[in-house]
Amino acid sequence: MAKATPKTVPTTIPVLPYSLIVGQESLKLALELAYIMPRLGGVLLSGHRGTGKSTAVRAFAQMVYNGELPVTLPINATEDRVIGGWDIKEMLQKNPKWKDGLLLEARNKLLYVDEINLLDDHIVNIILDVTATGKLVVARDGQSESCDVPFTLVGTMNPEEGGLRPQLLDRFGLMVNVTTGSDSINRLQILKNVLTFDDEWTKRERGEKSVFLDQADKADRQLVRQLQGAQKRFRQVNVDAVLPLCVALATEFEVEGNRGERVLAIAARAYAAKENQPEATAKHVAVVASLALQHRRPAMAQSNEAIWTDEDDDLVHQVIEGG
Amino acid sequence: MARVTISGKSQPAENFQQPLIQGLACATIQPSLRSVLIFDSSPPILQTAAELWVKMLSVTTQTEVKSVYLGSADTEESLWGSLTLSHTYKNQPFDWQSGLLGNNSALRVIVIPDLSRISLPAARACISLIGSEVAHLERHGHQACWKSNLCWLAGCSREQVKFLSPHLLDRFALRLSGQNSQACDHTTALRNWFSTSNNFTQTVELSNKLLQRLQSAHRKEAHISKEALDRGMAYLAKSNNQGFRRELALLRLAQARARFSELSETTAQHVDLAAGLIGLEKPSELLYEQTLNTRSQILSRDDTSEGNNTLARENKEKTTETNRLQPVYPSDSTIELPSEFIKIHESKQDPYPEDSVSTEREAASLRFPPRHFYQSTPGRGPIIGIEPATMPYDIAWVSTLLESAKYQAVRSKTNSSKSPLILHSTDLRRYRRAIEPEQLLTLVLDYTCLKNCQWKEVLLSYLQWAYIERASICLIQVGIARISKELQAKKITAQSVLVPRVQAGLNESAGLATPLAHGLDLALQTLRHDLQHGRSTVRQVMLVILSDGRGNVPLENSRKNEKPNQLVNRRGIEDALSVAEQIRQLKQVEAVVLNPQPKYCKDLPIRLAQALGAKIENIPSLKSWEVNEP
Numbered sequence: 039m040a041k042a043t044p045k046t047v048p049t050t051i052p053v054l055p056y057s058l059i060v061g062q063e064s065l066k067l068a069l070e071l072a073y074i075m076p077r078l079g080g081v082l083l084s085g086h087r088g089t090g091k092s093t094a095v096r097a098f099a100q101m102v103y104n105g106e107l108p109v110t111l112p113i114n115a116t117e118d119r120v121i122g123g124w125d126i127k128e129m130l131q132k133n134p135k136w137k138d139g140l141l142l143e144a145r146n147k148l149l150y151v152d153e154i155n156l157l158d159d160h161i162v163n164i165i166l167d168v169t170a171t172g173k174l175v176v177a178r179d180g181q182s183e184s185c186d187v188p189f190t191l192v193g194t195m196n197p198e199e200g201g202l203r204p205q206l207l208d209r210f211g212l213m214v215n216v217t218t219g220s221d222s223i224n225r226l227q228i229l230k231n232v233l234t235f236d237d238e239w240t241k242r243e244r245g246e247k248s249v250f251l252d253q254a255d256k257a258d259r260q261l262v263r264q265l266q267g268a269q270k271r272f273r274q275v276n277v278d279a280v281l282p283l284c285v286a287l288a289t290e291f292e293v294e295g296n297r298g299e300r301v302l303a304i305a306a307r308a309y310a311a312k313e314n315q316p317e318a319t320a321k322h323v324a325v326v327a328s329l330a331l332q333h334r335r336p337a338m339a340q341s342n343e344a345i346w347t348d349e350d351d352d353l354v355h356q357v358i359e360g361g
Numbered sequence: 362m363a364r365v366t367i368s369g370k371s372q373p374a375e376n377f378q379q380p381l382i383q384g385l386a387c388a389t390i391q392p393s394l395r396s397v398l399i400f401d402s403s404p405p406i407l408q409t410a411a412e413l414w415v416k417m418l419s420v421t422t423q424t425e426v427k428s429v430y431l432g433s434a435d436t437e438e439s440l441w442g443s444l445t446l447s448h449t450y451k452n453q454p455f456d457w458q459s460g461l462l463g464n465n466s467a468l469r470v471i472v473i474p475d476l477s478r479i480s481l482p483a484a485r486a487c488i489s490l491i492g493s494e495v496a497h498l499e500r501h502g503h504q505a506c507w508k509s510n511l512c513w514l515a516g517c518s519r520e521q522v523k524f525l526s527p528h529l530l531d532r533f534a535l536r537l538s539g540q541n542s543q544a545c546d547h548t549t550a551l552r553n554w555f556s557t558s559n560n561f562t563q564t565v566e567l568s569n570k571l572l573q574r575l576q577s578a579h580r581k582e583a584h585i586s587k588e589a590l591d592r593g594m595a596y597l598a599k600s601n602n603q604g605f606r607r608e609l610a611l612l613r614l615a616q617a618r619a620r621f622s623e624l625s626e627t628t629a630q631h632v633d634l635a636a637g638l639i640g641l642e643k644p645s646e647l648l649y650e651q652t653l654n655t656r657s658q659i660l661s662r663d664d665t666s667e668g669n670n671t672l673a674r675e676n677k678e679k680t681t682e683t684n685r686l687q688p689v690y691p692s693d694s695t696i697e698l699p700s701e702f703i704k705i706h707e708s709k710q711d712p713y714p715e716d717s718v719s720t721e722r723e724a725a726s727l728r729f730p731p732r733h734f735y736q737s738t739p740g741r742g743p744i745i746g747i748e749p750a751t752m753p754y755d756i757a758w759v760s761t762l763l764e765s766a767k768y769q770a771v772r773s774k775t776n777s778s779k780s781p782l783i784l785h786s787t788d789l790r791r792y793r794r795a796i797e798p799e800q801l802l803t804l805v806l807d808y809t810c811l812k813n814c815q816w817k818e819v820l821l822s823y824l825q826w827a828y829i830e831r832a833s834i835c836l837i838q839v840g841i842a843r844i845s846k847e848l849q850a851k852k853i854t855a856q857s858v859l860v861p862r863v864q865a866g867l868n869e870s871a872g873l874a875t876p877l878a879h880g881l882d883l884a885l886q887t888l889r890h891d892l893q894h895g896r897s898t899v900r901q902v903m904l905v906i907l908s909d910g911r912g913n914v915p916l917e918n919s920r921k922n923e924k925p926n927q928l929v930n931r932r933g934i935e936d937a938l939s940v941a942e943q944i945r946q947l948k949q950v951e952a953v954v955l956n957p958q959p960k961y962c963k964d965l966p967i968r969l970a971q972a973l974g975a976k977i978e979n980i981p982s983l984k985s986w987e988v989n990e991p
Contacts, residue, residue: 051495051508087531088604096494107506112497113485114441117749119499124767126444126502130455132770140499153488156727196528200725218604226590229608233585233616236393 051107052239056097057257058231061224062090067309068212068329069098072190074268075308076146078211078301079169080191082154082202082333084343085216090228091194092152099148101258102265108150108192109143111165113157120164121176136181141165141174144189154193155200162206165191169209201342211301212326213333215344268311276317277307283323283358290357291350293334302330320358327354377571377621380638381410384537386571387617387638388512389417390579394535394613395512396491400519400710402539404474407516410539411472414514416567418468421579426512428470429461437482437746441500444763455766457503462486464498464505470512476529477521481795482745484529485727487513491532492606519710523718526726534610536639536712574621583619585612585627592629595644596636600716607713611635639712724859730796742794742898750791760790797898798856800832801891805850805880807908808871809840814957814980816907820867823905823953827858832903834858835887839880839908842872849919850880852887877912878936879919885944892949900949906973907955907980910965912937934965941972955980 059066068081083091099108111120122139129135140149141164151157151165168174168187175184191210195202207213218225238248281303288299303318305326310318328351332344377383381399388394397414399407411428418426431440442460459465473479479487490496496509515533522530567575593612600607612627614635619627636643711717729745747760765788772783802823827834836853838844844851853866884904891899912933918925944950952975956966970977 053494086604087528088606090605092493107495110495110497110506112499113489114437114497115499116501118502119504123502126455126457126767129767130770132774134771137502152493155725156485156488158729199526199528199727222594222598225594225605225608228605229590229593229612230585232605232609233612236613237582237584 050243052235053096053100053107054093054232054235055251055254055258056094056101057261058235058254059090059094059097060227060231061219061221062094062216064214064329065091065094065216066098067325068214069094069192070265070268070312071305071308071326071329072192072212073098073102073265074311075272075304076188076190078190078304078308079297080193080210080212082207082210082213083192083194083216084197084213085194086198087196089216089218091216095148095150095192095194099150102262103147108148109140109189111140111149111151111157111161113153115140115157115161117160117164120161121174122181139174141168141187141189142185145187147189149189149191151191151193153195153199154206155195155197155202162203166206166209197342201338204338207333207338208295208297210333212305212329213344214329215332215346265312268308268314271311271314272308274316275307275310277303277310280306280318280320280323283320286357286360287323287327287331287354290353291331291335293331294336295334298331298334302327305330324351324354324358377574381406381537381539382413382571383618383621384535384614384638385410385414386417386575386578386621387614387635388535389414389421389575390620391613391617394610394617396533397512397514397535397537398476398530398533399514399516399537399539400712400714402516404516406539407472407474407514411470411514413567414512415470417575418470418512420567420572420575422468424468426468426470428472431461431471431473431479431483433478433480434743435461435480435483436744437500438760440482440486441498442503443747443760444501444767455763462490462511464496464503464507466507466510468510468512470514473513473515475521476515476517477524480743480745481727481729484526487529487532488727492534519714522714523721525715526722527715528727530715531604531606534606535614538640538710540710577623578617578620581620581623581625583616583625583627583631585616586629588629589615589627589632592632596632596641599644600713611639611641614638640710641712719862719865721860721862723856724861729793742797744792745795746793747790748793749787750789752791753789755791755794757790757792761788764788764790796831798831798833799898799900800827800830801835801899801902802827802832802858803835803837803884803887803902803904805837805839805884805904805906805908806867807839807875807877807880807906808842808869809873809875810909810911810957810959811871811907813983815983816955816957816980817867819955819978819980820905820907823903824858826903831857833899834860834863835884836863836866837880837883837887838866838869839877840872840875841869843870844872846922847872847874848876848879848914848922848924850876850883852883854887874914875912875933876914876919877908877910878916878933878940879914880908881906881937881940881944882916882919885940885947888944888947888950892947902947902950904944904950904952904973904975905955906952906969906975907957908966908969909957909959909962910934910937910969911959911962916940938968938972941969945972945974952976953978958982 056066065083068083072078072081083095085091096107100106117123118139120139121141122137125135125137157165169191172186172188173184174187176182193210201207218228234250238250242248242251284299284302284306287302288296291298293299302323306318306322309322309326310316313322315322328346332338332346332350335344338344377386381402384397388397399410402410415426415428438460440460440462442458442463444455445458447456462471473483473487490509490511491513493509496505496507498505513533516539517525589612593608593615596611597607611632612635615631616627618634618638619631622631624631633643747757750756750761761784762782765782765784768785768788769783772785804820804823826832834855834857836855838851838853841851853862855863884906888902888904891897892902913929915925915929915932916936916939944952952970952973954966954970954973954975954977956970956977956979958979959966967977969975
């Protein structure tokens, strides 16, 4: 297999800068934690239409990958583009050459699947196989090879159009139930930012200077530096003290398998690193508990939406206090 | 996929005040609004609108704009692209042919004449492309990422909205009504049409005035004021809208409206105008505020205007005169009622009907349908794409040959035979088709006999069968309440039991009449149609009848929807048995009568089962303590 070459992505596509996204704290936290520690296993953003899920993912990728958009697996993708296939142009020139698929292109990066619940079943199966083993095995068209493909899977979906299979749900380290708050001040600020961005982008396209966008770019760069610092600090954060708590929470929420408690511990550690703390505490666990556990509860099999209530938060605090 | 060519004499579009023209003009200068949904428009209006919009866009962008039509037959290959024979055979015989929506940043207007009839791949493409900052294509060795520059114009009847995915509808930022444009003198319109067209086609031209306005507004900028933002939020504060798309669309429309007014700032009045354009109701708080303002204006005008004073004096005198003629006595006590605002504006049509209609679409309607047997395909059902084949059924020959063509150069090097075409089994491609159910559950439910029996528990096993077998369902409701024709049964059909209207249909309450014969007749017609007509895909029918057999409406009366003039006696029952005998003649029908075990006429369900040649299953009665006594 050829080494994945970075995809050329036009930089002229207007994507709202990440620092201009107002609210959506859980969504932003999940993306940032997955960046600090890719081993978390990816993020699923589930929410109703128009809540800015796709914009947030593109903005985040653009921020952390120097203006590049994420490697995107669209719902129109065919199998050969996902796992790779012969380059047709080269084949016609009697020069057989293998062309890598998106899974390899996304190596050590973010693989974004928009409308993941609308993806064709056999493509979902391929992703499941790769995320389960961390290896891409190609055995088709006379090609037989395998290689490691570590990537951070980020999916967005609208639960109105059906849910995901439990096996695929479990592959996502964190899940966010994206909602738009009813706080009118926040809502107003969101509208302001989006409309101002429209105007300022037009200005920039005309070659004029935009202070508004320059400031946003500056804020983005600062955040990336913070996240990179957290990435480096991650290994130094001590997580031992909260491990029993992670197990207790996974048991209390009837999470199946061990993945839930592992992800919870990693997420708490990443959050502590982000907060520049030497040790993960119960407070860190409480913040990330819903992200790590909500989609692994038995109730999720009966519903397309993860429901995390105030009672669940109370239960988390009870377990923390009881421990 | 047809491209429309319109020729002939022109008709200038003058009236900017027409909501449709105004909406399209706003969408022309505001790219974020370039996904327009027109409700209840006739095909000619939509076609005219498409042509107008193409011209408006051509004028403002100074580029050639083409229109592309999407319909019910578009497949993934036709939309996104595929490998085809090269037109210029030089180095290679095949080229990647971009699809209708494929890798192309050129400005195009995508016209969808009827959104409710769009093919599944096209609906999925709409979800991917409309409103997205970037488009991605990853198909058959082809990879592309581009800034999509498509403008969408779709028509849809309000009646059909309940069958559409709200997720799909939400992609359309600007909602307009096609009805206003129809409200004109039809005779004059017909006369004009005859006088201007000699070849039954006509072109719509933009008037110079409109052209000037467009060009001027295109260059203009209008920043949104704080009060406009507040007003925009007030309009949609009470809707159950979770995202921000509607607020943004309203504000962007207001911004465009302000640019047409040649103002540099978008005010609350522009938001009001924009809301009026799409048919958004003004919130009652804003209406109250507006009334107060109007009242104070009138009062201040009264103070200054002599003429008005005179008029007011005259009115007062008249009132006094009337009062003198009709004595009025004061009440002994007064009650102060809470003030209520009376809406004096005409009612507008909601631009977001999906919020209020009942959901009747298929479950997970934007997903590719699941398949029972991957190894075989019935070779029926609309084509939705091409896929690799492992068995030689329903082969898509052109796609297979094109697939093999990619490898001919390499294969001919390694193969000594002189064969012009070397085909491998991995080249085989077959059509991917939407699933057509092969089984049908027909359920005749007599709602007047359901009291005091555990019918839901018994029925559940049949519904489960339908779910497992992916059978379509036909529910025939006999004797329901709140029905316009109570002497007739009602039929509900759906592709699967998961469709919400089936669930809603099962929960109807009982009415007074029992048109059992008509219900069975509807079942008979449905079965005949599904089993015997055309290229029907139904292979097996499960007919489940839940009734105590006590039909009390003769078939003839049901058909004419006339109340019987004389005593019915057993005619309703006998008619039902007679239709049941006819159903018995049909092959491939497995019938079951669910017997609610009535207190009286216990033999009727058994006679019905005998007439149908059906099995009989008794429904256990509810225990007395389980029955809700009134």
